[in-house]
Amino acid sequence: MNTDKLIIFQKIYDFLLWLYPLINRIPKSHRLVLGKHLEELAISILLLSVKANKTRDITRKEIQLEISDKLDELRILIRLAKDLRFMSVAQYSHAAEKINEIGKILYGWTNCQPPDNLSIKGKPIRVSTRWQLE
Incomplete structure (x- = not known):
């Protein structure tokens, strides 16, 4: 598995590293529910x-749409954590910025893929992942 060149992986990974200490500061009575959901969504x-x-x-494409849905859920839970005062406004702002950045990368990744059925003069062609005709 080569994730070194996958920018979205690194952004999500960095966000998860930032999120873990924050989850540990949520009061225990809420950590088991809210903290667990935040952790599970991010992972x-x-x-x-x-x-x-x-x-x-x-x-x-289906997996990317699922990622998008989970990012929306993560946004909601982060907002809830802020409203319950488990994170500061600055932390919330940072989280929102990072989630939006991941969302933009995901949007670009989702929309840069070649169409399924390409043809030239009725003859099907294959398109590599680098957009080169083969």
Whole structure:
């Protein structure tokens, strides 16, 4: 698995490293529910990015849409943590900025893929992942 060149993986990974200490500061009574959901969502997004990178068919688009849905859920839970005062406004601002950055990268990644059925004068062609005609 080569994730070194996958920018979205690194951004999600860095966000997860930032999020863990924050989750540990949530009061224990809320950490078991809110903290666990935050952790599971962030890890799920990270693992789905690896899975999407490995697939090359229509499944990739489905996985990317799932990542997008999970990012929306993460935004909501981060906002809830801020409103419950488990994080400062500055921390919330940082989290929102990082999640938006990941969302923009995901949007670009989702929309830069070649169409499924390309043809020139009725003859099907294959397009590599680098957009070169073969």
